[in-house]
Amino acid sequence: MGMIEDALRKMVKTSVQEKVTALVESRFASDQERAFQFYDADKNAVIDTNELETMLNDAGVAVPKKTNAEIAAAMMGEMNTDGFSGISWTELKAALEAG
Numbered sequence: 001m002g003m004i005e006d007a008l009r010k011m012v013k014t015s016v017q018e019k020v021t022a023l024v025e026s027r028f029a030s031d032q033e034r035a036f037q038f039y040d041a042d043k044n045a046v047i048d049t050n051e052l053e054t055m056l057n058d059a060g061v062a063v064p065k066k067t068n069a070e071i072a073a074a075m076m077g078e079m080n081t082d083g084f085s086g087i088s089w090t091e092l093k094a095a096l097e098a099g
């Protein structure tokens with residue numbers, strides 16, 4: 001992976017993390033679990049790509065020349081550490097709390 005790509009990824013990750021955290025703060029009184037349950041629209045205990053995209057849209061994440069669908073797909077790959085489809089509550093929590 002190139003340096004610019006790496007820097008961009010880091011920037012996007014920080015920005016997404018901040019915006020999602022702000023969304024959870026303002027709309028769910030910082031209750032991450034409630035936010036997770038809200039965005040888990042089909043209640044299957046994992047956030048899929050579409051559900052993540054909705055969360056990113058609500059969080060006001062916008063990255064030039066990348067749609068939230070593309071970002072959601074990329075984040076999916078990164079956050080989904082157990083290899084099952086979708087992001088579990090534990091994985092989302094870990095991603096939001098990572099420095």
Ligand SMILES: [Ca+2]
Pocket residue numbers: 039040041042043044045046047048051086
């Ligand atoms: Ca789901």
